[in-house]
Amino acid sequence: MRNFILFIRRFFNLILFLLLEVICIVLIARTQTVQGDDIMSSANLLIGNMYKQRNDVAYYFALRRMNDSLLRENIELRKRLTAQAETDVIYDSAATVPVSYTDSGKVVKYADYTYRTARVINNSVGNVNNYITLNRGEKDGVKKDMAVISANGAIGRVVNTSAHFATAISVLSKKQQVSAKLKDGTVGYVSWDGKDPSQLMMRDVPTQIKVRKGDTVFTTEYSFFPANIRIGTVYKTTLIKSKNLQVLYLRPTANFRNLQYVYIVENKMSAERRRLEEAAKKDDDK
Amino acid sequence: MTTLIKNIIRFCVILLVQVLILNKVTLQWWAQPGGFPIFIPYLYPLFILLLPFETPVALLLFAGFLCGLSVDSFMNTAGMHAFATVLIAYFRINVLNALLPKNLSEYSGQTPSVKNMGWLPFIVYVSFLVVLHHAAFFTVELWSISNIGYLLLKIFASSATSVLLIIAYVLLFTRQSGGKSQRIM
Incomplete structure (x- = not known):
């Protein structure tokens, strides 16, 4: 026993060092998965407030750019509005009337979205997994797994709330992929290689699909994003002849370097949908 | 001011500069496609580098762990910065022993600085530990060594920038004249 205590005393520093490193490795290993994001997050009160203070200062310098982007978005929305008015379609977008099962003629919307605005108070593009801190939390109804979009395109997914x-x-994260589709409906995944924030990749597109430069890639309804949100535009394609596949390189439509305002999108049907999908998965496992 | 309070204030200042200013500075040496990778300069290892000579290793390790975890919680990278900082906290004493002519216990009440180490040993001390820190951090962050050229480029570019920043900090916040080597902050 005495020898053991002597041994501990002699190698105390080394043991402490190894212990701390093992704690760190356990933390890192647990956050490497998509599920492990809630272990340590900047969504807590102290850090959130600090980021908010910093952003309040930086906010004034971005006002002009923000005004421009809001104007552009207004134009875009006005265009869509006139397009709708000209085609004269009666379309009830907020159909929340309960539909009984005998009422098979009515079309029930697949998803019903609520949009919340949020300000980006912290943002990064230089890491392998990049996170955005937003100034909306549980008190404003933000929950995990809601989609975050900007006027220009898809931004990300809420992983943690306070x-x-x-x-x-x-979207600029190595550990998550976003379900995406081309104009003609070809579905694939958009991923990021962790290097250049102005380049996303869509792998494993069959070669017979003709893709031209400037084609837009959209989100699909399979993912947490609402469908048909722009992700990026194709600027380069490379063929992998041996596999008969091509890789598309995309420029993201959203500018991740100067995000100011974003929308948090709540899919009101998502809880129901997830329950159903998980039940189906369980049946599969049996 | 006692050494303890001085170091606590320095810890807060360096942490705030790191997370509120430097984390916003995303650098790239050459922006051409296929050029250098982008990175963020890291100044916070300086806190470990400037702790007094006679700090016990156990305390250094805990200080490194705390410092790394604070940066981690700001950047959503649980454990990565803590891993790298604990590593340099452990090796600091070996590097100092190798670089200094006298025994470490003879430098009681002093902190590592250009004045009591000389320019060359100080820069070697800083750059060795910074490169070690960055190598550990970026390797863990990429979590693969399949892309080793890219990793080495990133380590090289970002440690060179960090060392420049640290030397700028030391030049700015160290009293250059006066007999006693004393630090303002």
Whole structure:
């Protein structure tokens, strides 16, 4: 026993060092998965408030750019509005009337979205997994797994919330892929290689699908994003002859470097849908 | 001011500069496609580098762990910065022993600085530990060594920038004249 205590005393520093490193490795290993995002997050009150203070200062310098982007978005929305008015379609977008099962003639919307605005109070593009801190939290109804979009395109997914803040993992992250489709409906995944924030990749597109430069890639209804949100535009394609596949390189339509305002999208049907999908998965496992 | 309070204040200042200013500075040496990778300069290892000579290793390790975890919680990277910082906290004493002519116990009440180490040993001390820190951090962050050229480029570019920043900090916040080597902050 005495020898054991002597041994501990002699190698105390080394043991402490190894212990701390093992704690770190356990933390890192647990956050390497998409599920492990809630272990440590900047959505807590202290850090959120600090980021908010910093952003309040930086906010004034971005006002002009923000005005421009809001104007552009207004134009875009006005265009869509006139297009709708000219085609004269009666279309009830907020159909929340309960539909009984005998009422098979009515079309029930697949998803019903609620949009919340949020300000980006912290943002990064230089890491392998990039996170965005937003100034909306549980008190504003933000929950985990809601989609974050900007006027220009898809941004990310909420991974953690506190009372007043939320963190979202951005599309620029190695550990998450986003379900995407081309104009003609070809479905694939958009991923990021962790290097250049102005380049996304869509792998495993069959070669017989003709893709031209400038084609837009959209989100699909399979993912947490609402469908048909722009992700990026194709600027380069490379063929992998041996596999008969091509890789598309995309420029993201959203500018991740100067995000200011984003929308948090709540899919009101998502809870029901997830329950159903999980039940189907369980049946599969049996 | 006692050394303890001085170091606590320095810890807060360096942490705030790191997370509120430097984390916003995303650098790229050459922006051409296929050029250098982008990175963020890291100044916070300086806190470990500037702790007094006679700090016990156990305390250094805990300080490194705390410092790394604080940066981690700001950047949503649980454990990565803590891993790298604990590593340099452990090796600090070996590097100092190798670089200094006298025994470490003879430098009681002093902190590592250009004045009591000389320019060359100080820069070697800083750059060795910074490169070690960055190598550990970026390797863990990429979580693969399949892309080793890219990893080495990133480590090289970002440690060179960090060392420049640290030397700028030391030049700015160290009293250059006066007999006693004393630090303002």
